[in-house]
Amino acid sequence: MRYSSDHKAATRERLLDKAGALAKRQGFASTGVDAMVAEAGLTAGAFYVHFGSKSDMLKALVEKEMAASMAMFGDADSPLADAELAQRIAAYLSIAHVEHPEAGCCLPTLTAEVARADDGVRDSFEQAIQQMQARLCLLMDGDSDRAWSVLAQAVGAVMLARAMRGKPARKAVLDGVKRQILPKR
Amino acid sequence: MRYSSDHKAATRERLLDKAGALAKRQGFASTGVDAMVAEAGLTAGAFYVHFGSKSDMLKALVEKEMAASMAMFGDADSPLADAELAQRIAAYLSIAHVEHPEAGCCLPTLTAEVARADDGVRDSFEQAIQQMQARLCLLMDGDSDRAWSVLAQAVGAVMLARAMRGKPARKAVLDGVKRQILPKR
DNA sequence: GTCTATAGAGGGATAGAC
DNA sequence: GTCTATCCCTCTATAGAC
Structure with a gap:
């Protein structure tokens, strides 16, 4: 064959990266196949x-996006220290994350679209979320409820902040939730 | 004129109701103007x-949707009792709410779309969210951080639950968050 | 105020050349 | 494996009849 299978795999990954960034900024449904392949230097036919x-x-x-987010919490063998976890949560709930969706977590942008997607997509999503919750649970001394709560809170807060126009309002949500999750000692 | 202005206002409200239900089920961007007006017994030209x-x-x-959600927390003059508030939160975090988006709160479906909308939409959204947070704050003995936290958590949990395929997984998120917000005494 | 018809753009997906 | 070209559908918005 004229192209190695390495080349094909690499192209696929590049396409996923570029499409991911676009989808996190503009939404998946409202981003055309044309725009995605163009970002990766290809044309429509190659997509399929x-x-x-x-x-x-x-x-x-x-x-892919959920695996990348999971990696932020370290791998299963070397769990994060408490202070590191707190730092990751603070970064998640930052103005920078709100203002740069393309570089951040897929959940605030893509979850609502996955909710309307077909069974296969929702299966993958469910599995990824459960892994993420399990990882969080480990980092929180086995408090399963708190793991769900922090996950929902973080995703909800970033999404709400992005939908508001003013920076002060955005900071109010982020800081309120941040103080609630990471209480001062 | 052949039609009273009452008629016009009523048609507009009916259109908003039907469009709201459709948008909460399928998303706003992916629902065509045609589908919205058809639901209200009209054709495309009437929309504009x-x-x-x-x-x-x-x-x-x-x-309109946010005003309807606000009404669930009583009006400013007659605030909800603690037990009533707890009941409203439990209903929000229910399987019924997850399975029937068209009858529920607009936030889990529409917030991500508002985040990509123009300034005017985001201004309206910001104002509505701030009113809702203020109302929640009143009902929570002035704990502003907790009001933001509960709001973000509820919206995030319902959205995550909707994106998962299985009922057990959905219940896991909802119940985890419910226990965290409304601790057993 | 509502309808029909249509403009004009963009969507997903496929066929065939290279 | 990628490109060009194209099919066919849907979308938002407007024009003109009633």
């Missing part, structure tokens, strides 16, 4: 060599 | 008599 449909790509996107 | 553009409707939708 890598993905069977646009929905297939959403599934792959969720898996 | 009531709204200058689709974006104008999103603004009106946010205002």
Whole structure:
């Protein structure tokens, strides 16, 4: 064959990266296939060599993005220290994260779209979320409820902040939630 | 004129109601003007008599839907009792709410879309959210941080639950957050 | 105020050349 | 594996009849 399978895999990953950034900024449904492939230096026809449909790509996107987010909490063998966890949470709840969706977590932007996607996408999402909650639970002395609570709170706060126009209002949500999750000692 | 202004106002409200239900189920951007007007027994041309553009409707939708959600917390003069508030929160974090987005709160579905909307929409959203937080704050003995935390948590939890496929997983998020917000005494 | 018809742009997906 | 070209559908918005 004229192209190595390495080349194909690399192109697929590049496409996923670029499409992920676009989808996190503009939404997945409202980003056309054309725009995604163009970002990766390709044209429309090439898309369907890598993905069977646009929905297939959403599934792959969720898996890749969620794996990247999980990596922020260290791997299972070397868990984060408490102070490191607090720092990661503070970064999540920062103005920088609110203002640069393309570089951040996929959950505030993509979750509502996944909710309307087909079963395959929602299966992948469910699995990823459960892994993330389990990891958080480990880092929180096994407090499962608190892990769910912190996850929901962080995603909700960033999404709400992004939907508000003014910086002061954005800071109010972020700081309120931050103080609630990470109380001063 | 052949139609009273009452008729026009009533049509506009009916259109907003139907469009709101559709948008909460399928998303606003992915619901066409055609589908919205059809739901209200009209055709496309009529839409632009009531709204200058689709974006104008999103603004009106946010205002109407958020006002309806606010009404769930009683009016400013007769605040909810603690037990009533707890009951409202439990209903928000219920499987029924997750399974019937069209009848519920607009925040889990529309917030991510508002985040990508123009300034006018985001201004309306910000104002509505701040009113809602202020109301919650009143009901929580003035604990502003807790009001933000509960708001973000509730919206985040319902949205996450909707994006998961299985009922057990959905219950896990909802119940975890519910126990965290409304601790057993 | 509402309808029909249509303009004009953009969407997802496929076929065939290279 | 990628490109160009194209099909067919849906979208927002407008024009003109009633």
